[in-house]
Amino acid sequence: MENLLAKLDRIAGGRHADYTIAPEARDDPRTRRSFVVITWLLVAEFVLGVTAVAIAAVLQLTGHPVQWAVWMRSAVVLGMTVTLFYFAWRAQKGYYWAYSRLRLFSKIFPIVTLVIAAIPGLYPLWMVTEQIIFSLILIGVADYLDSDHMRSAFPRPARRNQGTTADVLR
Template sequence: MPFESLFLRLDRIAGGRQAGYAIDEESRRHPKTRRSFRWILWLLVAELVLGIGAVVVALILAAGGDTVPFSVWMRTVVVLGMTATLFYFAWRASLGWRWAYVRLRLFAQIFPVITLVLAAIPGLYPVWMVTEQIVFSLIMIGIADFLTSDHMRAVFAAPASPQP
């Protein structure tokens, strides 16, 4: 891959000390691992479509003369940026990089909580945006479910510490 050295540098920034650790090829190619990442990819595509749909709805409302709150615009930008990041983590994790799996799992577990808390704040978002956030959270919970399966946790287990 011509850009792999660039991606490895980016991995070093995002992955820290664990950036160089990858799972073995057999585990990476295991049918359950591949199937999990296929599902995760499709769920992320659904997140992307949902995020683009939110931008379109906001644009249509604004073009029609409705006031679209600043919080809605920020939410749509943040969701699209976050989804792009999650695609990167999922791609790198599917290549066997443990750091990416850990980051993806962490975000998939935290984002639904944050999103649902924000959706529960009265008046922060219009009803259509609250609905979008609930659907977003449900999809993220689905991604987290795949990532926390027994198989995936075993495949991406932390490397054994060297014994003194």
């Protein structure tokens, strides 16, 4: 299983897939506490996503047509949340790349979600409300990841020496 995860990490983590933070930073009570809160926020995201699918299914089964965009959005939210869980899990293990991806996506997804929610008539009111709540929860995740402690616990990896211009021209 760990071999499969290492391959997935290589794809998701790129050149920094093997870089992990110091064990002291990973095991620091403030780091662990932050990840407990982040995990619970992601659980709330997942419950929100499952609830959206359930509402759409109930509406469809009771004869109310549900737009294709609602089904697609519900599937995307669940997929994104599962991905964020993976990043959070690997970040808890000390992988910088996972922390970096989680931090980036927890900032980008709320913006994209709110912009899409603002498109008139695209989603019913209950779905727009779900998107706003989704965004607020992710902003909370981003807030924890951007704390001074978390940024110092997950220092950016040093750049690898790319060689000099003369080395590249040889």
